[in-house]
Each structure stands twice: as C-alpha cells, then as structure tokens.
Amino acid sequence: MGDTDGLWGLQEHLQALTIDELRTANWQRANEGVKPSKQTKPPKAMSRPGQGRGRDKNSPERIAKRKAALERAASRRQALARGEIA
Incomplete structure (x- = not known):
C-alpha cells in the first residue's frame, strides 16, 4: 500500500x-x-x-471532543431524569 509516509509513486x-x-x-x-x-x-x-485517512482517530483534539460530547449527553440525561426538559 505504499510507503510508510503515505506517499505513492506512479506505479x-x-x-x-x-x-x-x-x-x-x-x-x-x-x-x-x-x-x-x-x-x-x-x-x-x-x-x-x-x-480522508490522514486523521488520527486518537488525536488529542478528537479525544477532547469525544469527552465533551459524552459530558453533554450525561448532563442531558440527568436533566431528563429530573424532569427539567422534555
């Protein structure tokens, strides 16, 4: 699949x-x-x-975004359980 640096030649x-x-x-x-x-x-x-394959799925930015999304989801579930939102 090419070189380890991701560059392909003509072949x-x-x-x-x-x-x-x-x-x-x-x-x-x-x-x-x-x-x-x-x-x-x-x-x-x-x-x-x-x-599109160059992104690292475990980059610090993606980990931070994933963590923030999980925190938002948890707070929304808590608000639903308390009846604050419908």
Missing part, C-alpha cells in the same frame, strides 16, 4: 487505478440485465494517500 497509483477499473468491470458484468432497483451497489474506489 502505486496505476495499480490502484487498475484495481478500481477491474472492480467496476466485474460489478457491471454481475449486474447485467438486472433491474436497477435490484442491482448491488457499485464498488468503492481503493483508498489513496491524502483522501
């Missing part, structure tokens, strides 16, 4: 493009003659460096 990009095209071609053949409402979902493209 990696061409290989990913080839995989995407083969997935699409196989999906088209599998759904040939099938009603559009009964077709399977088209395949997703292979992930590439820099396409």
Whole structure:
C-alpha cells in the first residue's frame, strides 16, 4: 500500500487505478440485465494517500471532543431524569 509516509509513486497509483477499473468491470458484468432497483451497489474506489485517512482517530483534539460530547449527553440525561426538559 505504499510507503510508510503515505506517499505513492506512479506505479502505486496505476495499480490502484487498475484495481478500481477491474472492480467496476466485474460489478457491471454481475449486474447485467438486472433491474436497477435490484442491482448491488457499485464498488468503492481503493483508498489513496491524502483522501480522508490522514486523521488520527486518537488525536488529542478528537479525544477532547469525544469527552465533551459524552459530558453533554450525561448532563442531558440527568436533566431528563429530573424532569427539567422534555
């Protein structure tokens, strides 16, 4: 899947493009003659460096946001239990 720093060269990009095209071609053949409402979902493209996967799920900012959301939810549950809000 490329270097550890997330940079791909031409060969990696061409290989990913080839995989995407083969997935699409196989999906088209599998759904040939099938009603559009009964077709399977088209395949997703292979992930590439820099396409939304760069965020760290356990970064300090995300942990702080998650903690704040849990605290808001807990205080709302307490207010509901006390009958302060409906």
